[in-house]
Each structure stands twice: as structure tokens, then as C-alpha cells.
Amino acid sequence: MIGKVEKYLLDKIQEDGAIHITLLDPEKATPQSASKIAREVESCKTAAIMVGGSTLTSSSHLDDVVKEIKNEVKIPVILFPNNFTGICKHADAIWFMSLLNSSDPYFIAGAQIWGAPLIKKFGLEAIPLGYIIVGESSSVSVVGRACPIPYNKPELAAAHALAAQYFGMRFVYLEAGSGAKQPPPKSMIETVKEFVNIPLIVGGGVRTGHQAREAVDAGADVIVTGTVVEEGGRTRDVIRELVNCTKTGWEGADDSV
Numbered sequence: 556m557i558g559k560v561e562k563y564l565l566d567k568i569q570e571d572g573a574i575h576i577t578l579l580d581p582e583k584a585t586p587q588s589a590s591k592i593a594r595e596v597e598s599c600k601t602a603a604i605m606v607g608g609s610t611l612t613s614s615s616h617l618d619d620v621v622k623e624i625k626n627e628v629k630i631p632v633i634l635f636p637n638n639f640t641g642i643c644k645h646a647d648a649i650w651f652m653s654l655l656n657s658s659d660p661y662f663i664a665g666a667q668i669w670g671a672p673l674i675k676k677f678g679l680e681a682i683p684l685g686y687i688i689v690g691e692s693s694s695v696s697v698v699g700r701a702c703p704i705p706y707n708k709p710e711l712a713a714a715h716a717l718a719a720q721y722f723g724m725r726f727v728y729l730e731a732g733s734g735a736k737q738p739p740p741k742s743m744i745e746t747v748k749e750f751v752n753i754p755l756i757v758g759g760g761v762r763t764g765h766q767a768r769e770a771v772d773a774g775a776d777v778i779v780t781g782t783v784v785e786e787g788g789r790t791r792d793v794i795r796e797l798v799n800c801t802k803t804g805w806e807g808a809d810d811s812v
Contacts (some may be wrong), residue, residue: 558680560648578781580608586623599795607635639670648680659700685719693732709746731759748774764800
């Protein structure tokens with residue numbers, strides 16, 4: 556059954572052609588700084604806020620960060636956990652995700668089994684997601700013991716994405732990793748989109764309006780950015796540019812961002 560947050564995301568994709576979501580890493584922010592960033596990105600019309608990182612160690616800190624964000628914004632807050640310790644009762648929803656190209660069964664189904672009862676207890680909306688690490692090795696691939704799919708092997712990414720769809724997952728995510736030198740290439744996004752008809756999320760390495768627009772033109776339905784927020788400085792200007800460029804057909808991008 557599709558929940559309230561998932562319906563909201565699907566409706567926004569239908570309305571705008573594609574959407575932007577901001578990723579906040581709780582390990583790189585205080586509750587106060589996270590809530591400030593959340594206010595800024597909401598004012599720039601980001602569609603939702605994801606909270607999570609690859610090295611989270613403190614559940615209590617996650618609770619504090621999510622509570623502060625929820626106090627400040629009306630858009631959905633979606634957990635993006637790296638383990639069952641990344642589950643928090645204060646969020647609206649959680650990506651219930653399987654790292655499909657992990658070499659460790661724990662990250663394919665083990666952590667999910669441990670986390671499922673907690674998700675039910677907290678009443679979180681679980682959104683099934685096929686998670687695929689692509690590109691070079693990153694912290695998320697190391698932690699999740701993934702075998703990243705090379706950028707020059709788009710057919711392998713497409714096969715993983717199609718398997719996600721056949722498993723019944725309702726979103727698929729091509730992840731290059733936080734701080735990636737370059738985002739998933741146009742050819743990979745296009746190939747994956749040819750294989751699946753579920754919404755395609757692209758993240759990692761997207762820092763400019765031009766990169767966001769290129770990914771959307773190739774078939775991405777959701778663009779996720781996090782590093783540009785962590786770097787600070789021009790958060791409002793950068794997010795506004797990324798949001799505008801994500802919307803299908805928008806041609807006013809300043810590629811210098």
C-alpha cells in the first residue's frame with residue numbers, strides 16, 4: 556500500500572517532471588545547524604529532506620537532529636539509514652532499502668530484518684528502494700561492502716535496477732557516493748531508464764545546475780544532493796539553482812554554480 560509520503564513524492568514528480576531532495580548527514584551537523592539548513596532548503600522548494608549518512612554512530616544524536624528539523628519544516632523528512640541504528644521515530648518515512656550489489660547478505664536483507672519491527676513500532680512509512688552503488692569506491696561502498704558498478708558498464712546497472720523492480724521495490728537509486736568526483740553518467744541513467752518504469756533516483760557528485768539538468772534529461776526522476784549543503788557558504792543560492800534545474804524543461808540555469 557502506498558503511504559502519504561510516497562504519494563506526495565509521486566504527485567510531485569508527476570507535477571514537476573522531476574524533483575530535488577536534500578540529503579543531510581547528521582554526523583556533520585548539530586541539531587541547530589541542521590534545522591537552519593532545513594529551513595533554507597525548504598524555502599528554495601526542495602521537495603523533501605533525507606537524513607542519514609554512511610558512518611552514523613549515535614542514535615540519540617540522530618533523534619535530536621530529526622526532531623529539530625521536524626520542528627522547522629513542513630516538507631517530509633525521510634530517513635536514509637546505513638543500518639538499523641539509523642532508524643528514528645521522529646521522521647515521516649524511511650527508505651526501506653536493499654543494497655543490491657553488496658557482497659554481504661547483511662546489507663541486502665539482514666539489517667532490514669532487524670530494523671523492520673522497529674519501523675513498525677515507530678509507525679514509520681516504509682518506502683521500498685533498490686539501492687545500487689556505482690562509480691568509484693566511496694565510504695558508502697566500503698561500509699556496505701559493495702562492488703561498485705563501473706560507469707562504463709551501464710547494462711549492469713540496468714540489470715540491477717530491473718531486478719529491484721521485479722522484487723517489487725517502488726524506487727531505484729543510483730548512488731555515486733558522497734563527495735564523488737562525478738555523478739552517474741548520462742549513458743548509465745538512460746540505459747537504466749530504458750529497463751525500468753519505477754521512479755529513478757540519482758545522487759552523488761551532483762553539484763551544479765548543469766549536472767542536475769543533464770541527469771533529468773537522461774531520465775532521472777529525483778535528484779539528491781548533500782555535499783553542496785555540507786560545504787555551506789551559498790546554500791540558499793546553490794539549492795535554488797539545483798531545484799530549478801531539476802524541474803523538467805527549465806532552461807535558465809547558470810552552469811557556473
